[in-house]
Amino acid sequence: MMIRLFAALVLGAALAFSAHAxxxxxxxxxxxEGPRDASFAKFRTEFKAIVSxxxxxxxxxxxxxxxxxxxxxxxGAANFRKMWKxxxxxxxxxxxxxxxxxxxGNFDSKTEFSAPYVFSAFPSDLDGFxxxxxxxxxxxxxxxxKADATIVRKLDHDILTLVAGAKKLQHEAGxxxxxEVKDAAGEHGFVLQRDxxxxxxxxxxxxxxxxRWRMVDLxxxx
Numbered sequence: 001m002m003i004r005l006f007a008a009l010v011l012g013a014a015l016a017f018s019a020h021a022x023x024x025x026x027x028x029x030x031x032x033e034g035p036r037d038a039s040f041a042k043f044r045t046e047f048k049a050i051v052s053x054x055x056x057x058x059x060x061x062x063x064x065x066x067x068x069x070x071x072x073x074x075x076g077a078a079n080f081r082k083m084w085k086x087x088x089x090x091x092x093x094x095x096x097x098x099x100x101x102x103x104x105g106n107f108d109s110k111t112e113f114s115a116p117y118v119f120s121a122f123p124s125d126l127d128g129f130x131x132x133x134x135x136x137x138x139x140x141x142x143x144x145x146k147a148d149a150t151i152v153r154k155l156d157h158d159i160l161t162l163v164a165g166a167k168k169l170q171h172e173a174g175x176x177x178x179x180e181v182k183d184a185a186g187e188h189g190f191v192l193q194r195d196x197x198x199x200x201x202x203x204x205x206x207x208x209x210x211x212r213w214r215m216v217d218l219x220x221x222x
Contacts, residue, residue, distance in 0.1 A: 026159040026184045028133040031117045032104025040113060040206070043213040044101065051097045056086035059093075064209065068217035080218070095171040096202045096218075103135065103197075111208035122199035126159065128222060132166070132179065132196040134158045139196070141189035145178035152189040160196065163188065169220070170197045 035041050043062075050058045060077065068075050069083055084093040105115030114120040118133045134155045142149040160181040168177055173193035181196075182188045205217040 025156075027157045028118065028122065028159050029157055030104065030135075031106065031121055033107050034104060034113065036107065037110075037113075039208070040213060043206075047215075048098075048101050051094055051101060054086075054089050054091075054094050059086050062213070062215055064207070064214040064216045067215060068205075068219055070219055071221065092171065093218075097204070099171050099197075100202060100204050108205075113206040115204050115206075116197070118197045118201070119199050119203040123159075126199075128198060128200040129165075130162055132160055132162060132181070132198050134160065134191065134196045135170075136192075136195035139191060141181070141183070141187070141191055143189055145180070145190040147175070149190070152187060155191065155195075158183055160191065166193060166198060168193060169201050170194060171202070 034044055047062065050062070060081065063077050063080055065077050066075060067077055067080050069080050074083065081087075085091050086093050100116050103116030103118060105113055105117050106120040107113050108120075118135065122128065122133065134157050139155040141152040141155055143152050144150075160179075160183055163180040163182055166179055170193065175192070175194075177193040178190045179193050179196060180188075181191055200220065200222045202218065202220045204215055206213055207216045208214075209216075
């Protein structure tokens with residue numbers, strides 16, 4: 001995966017603090033540098049259209065021949081096709097890519113872009129296995145893992161500590177999947193898993209190669 005070269009530069013803009021009880025609440029503000037480069041913005045718009053219509057043939061055309069698929073030895077476009085089976089309309093690659101593309105990201109250099117922002121701008125001093133960032137604008141913390149449970153408080157892109165480990169990735173989470181969490185002030189509760197994302201969930205890297213943007217990695221984990 002691309003090195004997060006701009007992490008230190010964007011950290012001040014990405015993190016916001018506001019009063020909550022007697023303490024501070026840590027937040028990761030949404031950000032997207034994509035529109036900064038016209039060629040990338042055009043590429044991403046076209047990529048989103050490919051994902052929307054689940055066009056496997058078009059997807060394979062923008063994948064780099066040596067795409068990184070994992071941290072093992074199964075890289076390359078042929079292994080990508082074998083792993084993801086994009087020709088299947090029900091392949092997980094489509095919801096994975098939709099989530100990632102919709103979340104924005106950051107340029108690592110003039111020719112490299114990492115997404116989503118939850119990965120590219122996440123504080124490097126926080127453990128990605130133990131924390132999540134709230135991505136839904138209307139997310140709330142409840143006192144029980146039930147949709148009608150009492151609301152502890154509203155969430156505003158908070159970074160939360162996991163009390164119990166996540167059992168699913170964000171794209172797999174349904175309306176009855178909850179994360180047990182606590183905020184920076186120590187307040188305990190539950191948040192819908194589809195409303196929060198781990199920084200080590202799936203992320204992509206794009207690179208401009210010979211004047212053409214390509215997807216050079218799609219990985220999960222650390």
